[in-house]
Amino acid sequence: MKLLYIIFSSVIIFMFSTVVKADEHDFVIFNNSGLLQFDGGGSDPAVLQRVSDHVAKLSGVRPMVIVPSLQDTTEQLNLLLAGSNPPDLFQADWDVYKSTLMPLNDLLKEHGQALLGSIPDTSWQYMTDADGNIMGVPRTAATSPYMTWVRQDILDEAGLDLPKTVEDLTAYMAAAQKINPDFKAGTRAWSTNKWEEPAFGFAAGFTGAMSYNAAFIDPSDGRAKPLPLADGIKDYLHFMNDWHNKGYWYPDNWSKFDESEVFRTCNIAMWSGWYSRITIIVPKVVSACPGMEYVRAPIMGPKGWIATTRPSGTSAYVINKKADNPEAIMKYLNWIWNDKSMEGYATGVNGIEGEHWSYEKKGFPAIINTKDKSDTKYVGDFGLPNFPYEGNMQPNDSLWATHFNYLGSGLTNLSDSHHPIDLFMAWDKGRLADETPSLGDVHRMIAENFTAFYTGERSIDEYDAFLAELDDAGMQDWIDAMTRQMQESWNN
């Protein structure tokens, strides 16, 4: 018994006395940029170490990267930030995380000159708070990611021109289903458990208004109101329900589905959802669907373009105010998004030049030859995508060429989409939530009932009753909060 005790105690003491040597690094990045969402396996540790050494040699700083392990990176980020070792650099809506962030004005001035040159001035205005503090580096710019995509092969077989109106689109779907009854129109209402994606794709064409927050200013009272109150909203819902009754919508649009597998069925005749399903997923599955080719189709509704531009918003790369080495972070960002060279960005995303990638054409934009990540065993841990900067690196790779070409051209083409009234406004979403305690209930009610209206589970005749339910849930508080912020924004 004594011997057993001695052995057991020794094991416990050994475990507690084992010192794990910490990696030497200057700062920690939580890479929730979205770049790593398709790479579940992670980089090979030995390869990652070599890339880390290479990045340190080129940039002069050594970051350590935390790769998201949870499906919901927001949850993981929040847990990390509340912990004892929060990350120093991460992507977030700066207005929501403002209390934990460091203003960047001085850092940009001292260490971020190349960075300032590479990001458009208009994007910086979304990053500035009411006191003139720049709270983050813009993650994106205003884009048009919810366009309608139809299939050229179906158009050719049906003898149709590219649809231009909602009526043309409906005729296209009818013709597609004559060719193959399994052809469907895809969108996704479930992706973030929000209601915005189908609405961003279609609502503006029937209402002349769309936003996740204030969609229009009511001329009768001057208040900023959301989409459910817009004139023409019932026409939008009737359109969606009509397509459901005709069997045009893919049934799983309103629940969960695997996007890659759905496109692999070759039955998606029309897509109205996040653009990267077309530019990233389709090239990967097109070999299973010979001849399948999607084309962008700007569509006009009774009140204008059906797709709505997505504001750049407050999404940013932000620095934790507890960061020990913010200068190193800024130097790294300055290197990654340099306005003279793509070397930093290409290295972060692809690995070591000469070993994992090489230049096909240097310059701005650059064309690079990449290797498959399963061969390089490096998935891009140090890469931080930034739109539109990332469009300057075009892989000489058929699987990614479509995506990067689209980043440079289609995504920033705002001429054929509705511009929301808050296109150039940075909402303080944290304040909206504080001033509207039941905001979550309101959004859930919209998501649940819009889906019910689309599928006919709830009759559109009950729409006024739905509005009364929204009022009971606190919609008027939301309207007041949005109106206050919009008025402050105009005054500034």
Add this chain to the structure above:
Amino acid sequence: MKKIWKYRFYYYLALPGLIYFVIFHYVPMGGALIAFKDISPFDGLQGFFDAPWVGLKHFERFTSSVYFYDVIENTLIISGLKILFGFPAPIIFALLLNEVLRMNLKRVMQTVSYLPHFISWVVTAGMVTALLATSGGLITESINDFTGSKINFLGNKDYFVGILVTSHVWKTIGWSSIIYLAAMSSIDPALYESARLDGANRLQMARHITIPSIMFVIVIMLLLEIGNLLEAGFEQVLLLYSPSVYKVADIIDTFVYREGLLALKYSFAAAVGLFKAVIAFFLLYTANRLANRLGQTGLW
């Protein structure tokens, strides 16, 4: 004290586990105070002390939500159904397995039945989604071949709860049967011999010997299940639900996830957690008293 000193090495062996529970389960109970404060998660430990007291504000926020009764109802229905179907299933499975005479076959069946327990809910949800996909899903296409209609199971309120319960039972039946099999292995074989001599068949032996002998285990496990009545399976629901089935699928945990964790309202999330814990305690206390009164062995 003399006995403690005499058997001190056993206590030393139990000490690490005890320390673990004290540090990671009892000390954190003090954190329940944030349910009564307005805490910012980024202020660290200092924020815990400096945050203002707000009393029952977060509890009022929860109970005043238009979806309060919905989420409570859904939680009770889903976990109630999981107990109704998922509690007897491993008992029946263990009884059936106990009757298998070929030891090799018994071991193989036991091992195979455990495997779903080790599959994470993320993978299981992926499997369920793939099987029930309207286009290309094995189950959906099979039903379509027989009936000519494709059902969107995951988007249909009538089927969604059934999917949750079925996948839960599939995942837990093997692992949960272990304790019952262990209890059955301790039954004196002489009882079965006597019963056989008296002319009892297998069903009668199971009914009059096996089940009464493991009844104390059944009652303990049932008490623990009742204590978890408000745990309807957060991960499973979160991975499978969508706005089209919110009405039947949104449970307390998914509500708190959206309103609390994602919106950084940790105090609100803590308040709802405390609410659940208090309700669960009363349920457990009541069930335990009932068990004691009925002459069964309770938890205390």
